[in-house]
Amino acid sequence: MDRRGFLKIASGVAGLVVAGPWLGRVVGQSGKPGTVVKVIKTDAEWKAQLNPEQYRVTRQAGTEMPFTSPLNEIHRAGIFSCVSCDLSLFDSKTKYDSGTGWPSFWAPIAKEHVTELPDDSLGDRRTEVRCARCDGHLGHVFDDGPKPTGLRYCMNGVAMKFSSKRA
Secondary structure, eight states: OOHHHHHHHHHHHHHHHHHGGGTTOOOSOOSSTTOOOOOOOOHHHHHHHSOHHHHHHHHHOOOOOTTOOGGGGOOSSEEEEETTTOOEEEEGGGEEOOSSSSOEESSOSOGGGEEEEEEOTTSSOEEEEEETTTOOEEEEEESOOOTTTOOEEEEOGGGEEEEEOOO
16 A cells, blocks of 8 residues: 555544544535435434423324414414424425314425335324434325325424524
8 A cells, every 4th residue: 555545544534533423413404405414313312302292293103182283373484394303394385274183284395305104003004204304203194185286294283393484
């Protein structure tokens, strides 16, 4: 091995030593629209960050009681983001009253911001929706929504937070 090869390997190892604690723990979006950088935390870190109901819903795939979320009544312009990692999930332009008691949307801000997984937990096939950044449980998506998508993203309000758009 020549000197140049040795220096490349040494600098790479040094970089890993410095960055090691942060690998896989990066928060935020990458520079490309729609792409998401994962957030990975321990169970203890999630418990310290979230209140008990947020933890139960987002980390244990729970469901909040219908008609209990204040987000259900929000109809002004803004963004609904993940309560765990701040990833923008839904624009209020896609929100509608589904009559179910949970905040409902006909589309996410970007398909890459949510993950959809089969859910057979109640003995019937449903599609679970999770945050693509932190893997937090958000709710379920159904095919009985309004145009233009025909989808109903039925979300737990406790899994999200709302912020008004800035002018």
